[in-house]
Amino acid sequence: MNLQRTVEDAPSEAQDQESSVYQEQKVSWLELFFDLIFVVAFDQLAKRLGQSPDFMSLLHFGLLFVAVWWAWAGNATFAARYGNESRTYRWGTLAQLVSLGMIALTIRGDLVDTGSAFALAYGVNRLIQTGLYVAVARRGPAVAAFAGRMALAFGTAAALWLVSAAWPGGSAAQIGLWCAALLLDVLTPVFIRNHSRHALPHEGHLPERVGLLQIIALGEIVTEVVGGSRQQELNANNLIPALAAIVTAVALWRMYFDQARSLPLLGARVDRRVEGMLAWLYGHLPFTLAVVVLSVGLGHGLSAAGSSKAAEDQQLVAAALALALLTLAFLRWNSLRVTRRFFPDRSLPALLVGAGLAVGLLFIDLDTFRVHLAVAALTTLVALIIATDPVTRRLGQLEEAVLERLGEGDQPDSVEDALEELPQTPSG
Known part of the structure; x- marks a missing residue:
C-alpha cells in the first residue's frame, strides 16, 4: 500500500522522462463500469437511427456518435497516459459517469426537444475532462507541455458546448457550435503530437x-x-x-x-x-x-x-x-x-x-x-x-x-x- 501511494500521489521526475521501465496496468473495475455505460449509449443511438434512417437522421446520428465515442476516448486515453489508480482519476471518472448517464438520456429524443439538455450534459463532461488534465499539468514542465495544451483545448470545447445550449435545440447555430467543439477536441492531439512523447x-x-x-x-x-x-x-x-x-x-x-x-x-x-x-x-x-x-x-x-x-x-x-x-x-x-x-x-x-x-x-x-x-x-x-x-x-x-x-x-x-x-x- 505504501509503495502504491508513493507512485500514485508523488509522481517522480523519472516518470516524466523517456524510460525503458515497463509497468503492467490492468483495466480497473471502475473503468469496466464506465465502459458499460456505453452499452446504453450505443443502444440509444441504434434506436434513434432505426426510427428514421433518412439522410438527415444519419447526419445527426453520426454527429452524436462521434461525441459519445470521444467522451469514451477522452477517459480511456487519460487513464492509459497517466494511470487509473490516482484519486483524481477515480473521482473524475465517477463524475463523468453521472454526466454520461445524462448524455444517454438525451441522445435518443428529437434534438428540437433534447438538444440543449444534451449540450449541457456534454459540456459538463468536457469540463470534468479539463479538470483532469489541469491536475496533471501541475506535476511539472515536462508533463505540462502536453497536458496543459489538452486542458486548454478541452476547456474551450466545453465552453462551446455550454454556450450552444442557449440556442434553440437542433438549430443550425447549435449544430455548428457542436461541430466546432468536436473538431477542436479531435484535432488537438494531432496538432500537439510532438509534445506527447512524455505522455504515451x-x-x-x-x-x-x-x-x-x-x-x-x-x-x-x-x-x-x-x-x-x-x-x-x-x-x-x-x-x-x-x-x-x-x-x-x-x-x-x-x-x-x-x-x-x-x-x-x-x-x-x-x-x-x-x-x-x-x-x-x-x-x-x-x-x-x-x-x-x-x-x-x-x-x-x-x-x-x-x-x-x-x-x-x-x-x-x-x-x-x-x-x-x-x-x-x-x-x-x-x-x-x-x-x-x-x-x-x-x-x-x-x-x-x-x-x-x-x-x-x-x-x-x-x-x-x-x-x-x-x-x-x-x-x-x-x-x-x-x-x-x-x-x-x-x-x-x-x-x-x-x-x-x-x-x-x-x-x-x-x-x-x-x-x-x-x-x-x-x-x-
Whole structure:
C-alpha cells in the first residue's frame, strides 16, 4: 500500500522522462463500469437511427456518435497516459459517469426537444475532462507541455458546448457550435503530437480498453437481432437469417481480435512514431460506428422482412459492412507499416475485396434472408483468410516479443530490432 501511494500521489521526475521501465496496468473495475455505460449509449443511438434512417437522421446520428465515442476516448486515453489508480482519476471518472448517464438520456429524443439538455450534459463532461488534465499539468514542465495544451483545448470545447445550449435545440447555430467543439477536441492531439512523447498511452492498457468497447459494439448486433426477431414468428425463414447475423458478429470479432492491436503503440514507444499510434486510435471511430449501424440494419431487416422497408435496411447493412472492412484494412496496413518491412500479406487484399463485395450489395435487390446469408458468408470467409494468414501469426509473435522485452526491462532500439530476433519463417 505504501509503495502504491508513493507512485500514485508523488509522481517522480523519472516518470516524466523517456524510460525503458515497463509497468503492467490492468483495466480497473471502475473503468469496466464506465465502459458499460456505453452499452446504453450505443443502444440509444441504434434506436434513434432505426426510427428514421433518412439522410438527415444519419447526419445527426453520426454527429452524436462521434461525441459519445470521444467522451469514451477522452477517459480511456487519460487513464492509459497517466494511470487509473490516482484519486483524481477515480473521482473524475465517477463524475463523468453521472454526466454520461445524462448524455444517454438525451441522445435518443428529437434534438428540437433534447438538444440543449444534451449540450449541457456534454459540456459538463468536457469540463470534468479539463479538470483532469489541469491536475496533471501541475506535476511539472515536462508533463505540462502536453497536458496543459489538452486542458486548454478541452476547456474551450466545453465552453462551446455550454454556450450552444442557449440556442434553440437542433438549430443550425447549435449544430455548428457542436461541430466546432468536436473538431477542436479531435484535432488537438494531432496538432500537439510532438509534445506527447512524455505522455504515451500504455501499450497494454489502451488496447484492452479499446477492445472492450468493440465487444460492446459487437454485442449490439445480438441485441438488435433479438429485438428484430421478436416481431416475427419463430420459424426457419426468420431463425436462419437471425443465426446468420450472429455468425456475422462472431466473424467480425475474429477479424478484429486477430490483429496485432498493440503494435502501433509499441512503435510509438520504441521508435517514437506517434503518427501510427494516433492513426490506430482514430481508426477505431469509423469501425465502432460501422458496427453499430450494421446492428441496426441487421436487426431492423429481421423485423421488416417482406416489407418495403427491408430495402432500406439492406442499404444500411451493405454500407456499414463495407466501412467496417475498409477500417480493418486500414488498421492492418497501419500495423504492417510499423514493421517497416514488406510482408506477402493476403489479409489486406482480402479485406479490400470484401469491402468491394459489400459495396456490390448496394446494387443487388435481395430479400432479408439472402442478404443475411450473403453477409455471413462474406465475413466468415474473410475471417478465415485472416486467421490462417502466416503474416497474422508473425505480427502477433512480434507484438509478444516486444512486450516481453519491455517486461524484462530491455527495450529494443526499434521494432525492426525485435523483428530480427524472431525465428525466420517462409512469410518473414
